[in-house]
Amino acid sequence: MKHIKIIIFIFPIILLSGCYDRVPIERTSVVSGSAQDIIDDNLLSASLEYLIFTGKEKISKTVSTQTGQSIYDIFNKRLLEAKKTYLTGTIRSLIISEDRARYGIDDIIDSFMRDQERNINTTVVVCKDKAVDIIKIEPKESNTMSSEIEDLIKSSYQTNFNQRDTNIKDLYNMRFQEGRRIMLPYIEKYKDTVKISSVAVFEKDKMIFKIPSEDVKYVNLIRNHDTLGYLNFSGEKPLESFDIYCKVNRKVKADIKNDNINYNIKITLNSLIKENSINKFKEMDKKTIDTIQDTYSKELKSKLESIIEKYKSNYGVDVFDIQKYAVAKLGKDKADYVSSKFKDSNINIEVKIKINSIGRVIR
Incomplete structure (x- = not known):
């Protein structure tokens, strides 16, 4: 009987300890996508597309843009303005503008591989014009534009002999395996959505041309x-x-x-x-x-x-x-x-x- 009382006492503690330091879903912003741009070759710009849970099964989508000298300078500034906790491990797509890709993306690769909270299965693409303009397009078949881009890339293997996916892991391997180079899907606006139009070719971490x-x-x-x-x-x-x-x-x-x-x-x-x-x-x-x-x-x-x-x-x-x-x-x-x-x-x-x-x- 004594052992049963001890078990009854300990069981709730074990069960509820997993909730320690956790944030209710109503106080979180689930990040769905990230758009990376550059302004005049001297200022980085990052935009996040995220979902906000407002209770009673209501979900809203918004895009937030911040500038800075580095990825985590931008992230720090964003946190000073945030009213909800960001969940960065949920990023579905990383959209890099052509200008940003030509400037160099080693810092992006480093931040994703070094930070254990980031999702290394995130789909990666290069886009024509500004990445923020792509991520702001209203999605037609999903909750977010980032999800639509992920679905587009993952389903594209059925045609044009495209590889099945291009995620952060693939990006890392192409960058650092000897004898290889980075090649990423290139997307652009098409009517009221996006399409794959080319492949971006890199020399080390910098885009040099598109096919x-x-x-x-x-x-x-x-x-x-x-x-x-x-x-x-x-x-x-x-x-x-x-x-x-x-x-x-x-x-x-x-x-x-x-x-x-x-x-x-x-x-x-x-x-x-x-x-x-x-x-x-x-x-x-x-x-x-x-x-x-x-x-x-x-x-x-x-x-x-x-x-x-x-x-x-x-x-x-x-x-x-x-x-x-x-x-x-x-x-x-x-x-x-x-x-x-x-x-x-x-x-x-x-x-x-x-x-x-x-x-x-x-x-």
């Missing part, structure tokens, strides 16, 4: 493994089209001979036929399928070779994430050497379109 929209699909195809996308091949007549939905299997090998670096990329596209309005391919027997695979594999290879030559010779920048294979062979202390040799390297690509399904039989 033109017409090249994005092909750069992604070469760069990303296990991704999905549509490919369209035009026929001889107007509006004749052959369309396939593909899953990419990418393998890369790097060979170093006589101070020359050779990259061999093998791309296999496991494909489903989605549309075929080309008359000469109407009969889908084995011979026709073999012809299709061979014809369009050669056409795609030619396109990818021109993309490789463009970014290797004109930009001298590895947007294909292949230098890491040479660094793995030579050692991480040779990363600068590998980078300096990229423009003169040989990049060979092998392309194989493999038709796995012709779709439902309709005739």
